[in-house]
Amino acid sequence: MMTTITVNGEARALDLDPRTTLLDALREHLDLKGSKKGCDQGQCGACTVLVNGARINACLSLAVMHDGDEVVTIEGLASGEALHPLQAAFLEHDAFQCGYCTPGQICSAEAMLREAAEGQPSQETRDLAAPIVLTDAEIRERMSGNICRCSAYPQILAAIRAVAGDAA
Amino acid sequence: MRPFTYERAADALAAVRAVSTTPGARFLAGGTNLLDLMKVDVEQPTHLVDVGRLPLAEIAETEDGGLRIGAMTTNSQVAGDPRVRARYPVLSQAIVAGGSQQLRNKARTGGNLLQRTRCPYFYDPSKPCNKRQPGAGCAALEGLNRSAAILGASRACIAAHPSDMAVAMVALGARVEALGPDGTRAAMPLADLHRLPGDTPHLETNLPRGALLTAVILPPPPEGGQVYMKARDRASYAGALVSVAVAGPGIALGAVALKPWRARKAETALAAGAAPAEAMAAELAEARGFGRNDFKIRLVARLAVAALDETSKGRGA
Numbered sequence: 001m002m003t004t005i006t007v008n009g010e011a012r013a014l015d016l017d018p019r020t021t022l023l024d025a026l027r028e029h030l031d032l033k034g035s036k037k038g039c040d041q042g043q044c045g046a047c048t049v050l051v052n053g054a055r056i057n058a059c060l061s062l063a064v065m066h067d068g069d070e071v072v073t074i075e076g077l078a079s080g081e082a083l084h085p086l087q088a089a090f091l092e093h094d095a096f097q098c099g100y101c102t103p104g105q106i107c108s109a110e111a112m113l114r115e116a117a118e119g120q121p122s123q124e125t126r127d128l129a130a131p132i133v134l135t136d137a138e139i140r141e142r143m144s145g146n147i148c149r150c151s152a153y154p155q156i157l158a159a160i161r162a163v164a165g166d167a168a
Numbered sequence: 169m170r171p172f173t174y175e176r177a178a179d180a181l182a183a184v185r186a187v188s189t190t191p192g193a194r195f196l197a198g199g200t201n202l203l204d205l206m207k208v209d210v211e212q213p214t215h216l217v218d219v220g221r222l223p224l225a226e227i228a229e230t231e232d233g234g235l236r237i238g239a240m241t242t243n244s245q246v247a248g249d250p251r252v253r254a255r256y257p258v259l260s261q262a263i264v265a266g267g268s269q270q271l272r273n274k275a276r277t278g279g280n281l282l283q284r285t286r287c288p289y290f291y292d293p294s295k296p297c298n299k300r301q302p303g304a305g306c307a308a309l310e311g312l313n314r315s316a317a318i319l320g321a322s323r324a325c326i327a328a329h330p331s332d333m334a335v336a337m338v339a340l341g342a343r344v345e346a347l348g349p350d351g352t353r354a355a356m357p358l359a360d361l362h363r364l365p366g367d368t369p370h371l372e373t374n375l376p377r378g379a380l381l382t383a384v385i386l387p388p389p390p391e392g393g394q395v396y397m398k399a400r401d402r403a404s405y406a407g408a409l410v411s412v413a414v415a416g417p418g419i420a421l422g423a424v425a426l427k428p429w430r431a432r433k434a435e436t437a438l439a440a441g442a443a444p445a446e447a448m449a450a451e452l453a454e455a456r457g458f459g460r461n462d463f464k465i466r467l468v469a470r471l472a473v474a475a476l477d478e479t480s481k482g483r484g485a
Contacts, residue, residue, distance in 0.1 A: 001174065018174040018216070021203075041204050042271060054244075054273040060200050061274065064174050065218060108270065115269065120248040123264045123404070128253040144404035145268025 003067045007032070008076030018064050023047045025063035026073060034074035034103045038147070045146035048104035049073050055111035057145075074103035077110065086110055089159040097150035105146045109160045112142045116164075134164050169206050176218040180347050180380055186217045188349035188378025195219050195380060197240060197276040200267075201283040209293050210284075210300060220276070224382055227251065233388035239278030239381045243333065244269065246277060256386060258394035258415045262336035265398045268405050278381035281334050281344070281361065282373065285327035285426070286407055288312055298324045299369040314460040315407070318468070319452075320425040325369030326458055328423045329362060330407050335422035336396055338430050339413035343385045349378040358384065362427035369426070390416025393479030397471050398422070410468040412475040419476075421468055424455075434472070444476040445469070 004013045005022075007030060014029055023040075026032045026049070035058055038046030042060040049058045050072040077084035086106045089095070096102045116132045124141040125132060132138065139160050140153070148156060174196075177183035187193045192214030196202060199220075205211035224238035227249050235256070237246055246252055247263035263272065266280075289295045289307040296305035308316055308326050316326040342358040361373050375381070398411040411422035417439065419431040437447035448469040455465045 018172060019169045041207065042200060045268065045270060048270055054242075055270050056274045057200075057270045060203050060271075062174070062196075062199065062203065062216075065196070065199065065220060067176075112269065115244075118248075119250075120244060120269075121253060121260055121264055122269070123261070125264070128257050128260055141404055142269060145270045 001064050003064050005063065005066050005068075006070045008072055014063065016063050018062060020063045021059055022049070022051075022061040022063045022066055022071070023058035026058060026071070032073050032075050035107075036100055036103060038100065038104075043147070044101070044104075045108060046101050046104040048108045048146060050107055050111055053111070053114070055108050072107070074107055077106065084110070085163050086159065089162045090156075093155045093159040093162060094152075095155040095159040096148075096152050101146060101148045101150075105143070105148065105156055108143060108146045109163075112139075113160075113164055116142065136161070139164070170209070170212055170214075172214050172216055174216045174218065177222060180219070180222050180224065180382060181351055183217050183219045183222065184347050184349050184351075184378050184380045186215075187380075190215050190217075193217055197279045198242070198274040199279075200271050200275045201279060205284060205291075208291060210291060219380065224278075230385065235386045237277055237384045237386065239276060239383055241277045243267070243272035243275045243277070243280060246333075247272065255389040256336075256340060256394070256415075258339060258396050258413050259333070259336040259386075261396035262332040262398075262411075262413060265396060265408075265411070266332035277333070277384055280331055281337075281358070281381065281384075283331060284372075286330045287315060287327035290327060299327060299365075299372075302368070302370045309458060312460065313458045315409070315423070316458050316461045317425045318455040318457055318461060318464045319421075319429055320364040320427070321456075321458075322365045322367065322369070324367050325365035325426065327365070327369070327426055329425065329427050330423065331428060332396070332398060332408060332411060332422060334358065334428040335411055335420045336413040336415070337384060337386070338428040339415040339418040339420035340390070341387050341415075341418055343387075344381055345383040345385065346375055346379045347382050348376055353382070354379070355385070359428070359430045365426050372426075390418060392416035393481070395475050395478045397475045397478075399467055399471055410464050410471055412468065412472045414472075414475045414479045416479075419472065421451075421472065424464060424468055431472070438476070444473040447476075448472045 036046035038044035042057040047058040194213040196216040224240040295307040317328045400406040408423040421429040434447040434451035437450045
């Protein structure tokens with residue numbers, strides 16, 4: 001089935017079996033191996049990509065559902081050799097050991113910072129009417145869809161904190 | 169995954185016609201539950217009708233001061249809507265208590281209501297499950313039934329409904345609208361959408377086959393406080409052991425039955441002047457556990473008392 005998806009700014013036409021997940025289309029058909037297959041059932045977040053700006057689990061979506069959509073993967077975040085600020089912060093803060101969850105963590109964090117700026121609440125949000133204050137508890141909660149088996153959570157928090165700035 | 173064909177519906181009527189006339193066809197919206205179940209061979213559709221881009225993603229004011237939430241709104245869209253946050257905080261709280269942000273960005277209002285149980289035996293085709301295969305038996309009765317229902321269960325099925333969002337909507341007295349295969353629109357209270365298992369746990373809703381949920385209608389916000397409380401094994405990203413939504417006089421309980429449970433007996437007792445603990449005792453008089461989930465009866469009573477204390481404080485403020 002013909003499907004055209006704009007991936008990291010480039011329109012890519014694919015002829016796919018409808019069973020192909022967005023994750024498999026990215027990895028196996030477009031050779032973008034940055035997005036990882038961890039659990040393949042939406043529980044670990046290693047496959048997190050941005051679709052029309054929103055972070056989703058690419059493993060729980062069919063590629064054919066994304067005809068005409070704009071997808072950004074970890075490969076699309078850097079500008080040439082210049083790392084995305086979150087990529088640089090993950091290096092600076094040693095926010096990984098094995099690195100398998102890292103592309104998903106970074107894509108997720110990128111969207112998370114925008115969601116918070118736009119006022120999207122989380123279960124840590126005490127005042128649903130006020131602007132979001134990104135406390136450490138807020139960052140942890142908002143990143144709970146990304147599991148790190150090496151348990152680098154303190155460093156991941158520090159890296160995201162460094163990009164987000166201090167909580168008020 | 170088994171092979172299937174896929175089409176994107178041109179409009180809602182074409183979608184319901186396609187699903188109602190094609191054997192093995194299913195609606196696909198966000199897909200977070202359906203695709204997960206297809207991967208483990210529990211769902212075996214032969215044709216998917218993608219309704220995710222139908223123009224049913226609006227949140228609009230109703231004439232009486234409520235909100236009409238289109239069935240294709242995402243969970244995060246509803247939770248973040250300024251009107252929902254200001255007037256229906258219990259609904260925002262319930263939605264952000266469920267899943268992860270990645271899932272909430274994709275999951276839709278209609279699909280959230282129609283998601284299947286997380287009973288481990290429903291998910292495991294190697295075990296008997298009457299919901300998956302009528303007449304096969306229920307492995308949960310004598311098995312790992314920590315998540316099972318304590319109200320409205322039957323010998324055929326003791327599964328619980330997993331939605332957080334639906335619990336808040338039921339406490340708010342929401343109605344649902346659906347488009348039937350013949351093009352007629354029907355509406356019913358959300359509290360009547362899901363069926364209790366009885367002898368037919370494979371029949372999950374009172375919608376006719378092929379009907380498409382199109383909207384959830386919230387009545388004007390009730391007088392009084394609102395709160396959603398959820399008890400679970402992890403602090404985040406875990407299904408409820410039990411949950412409670414209070415919205416003014418409305419009370420609903422989650423993960424205690426195969427449907428979001430409107431606690432009418434407790435509401436009546438409270439209105440008659442009972443203390444919260446007495447009201448919950450009345451609600452739970454017929455509750456029963458199946459061994460590993462016995463704790464839910466006390467847990468939901470205590471959680472509801474805490475929620476009622478919270479909202480009564482809010483009212484006094």
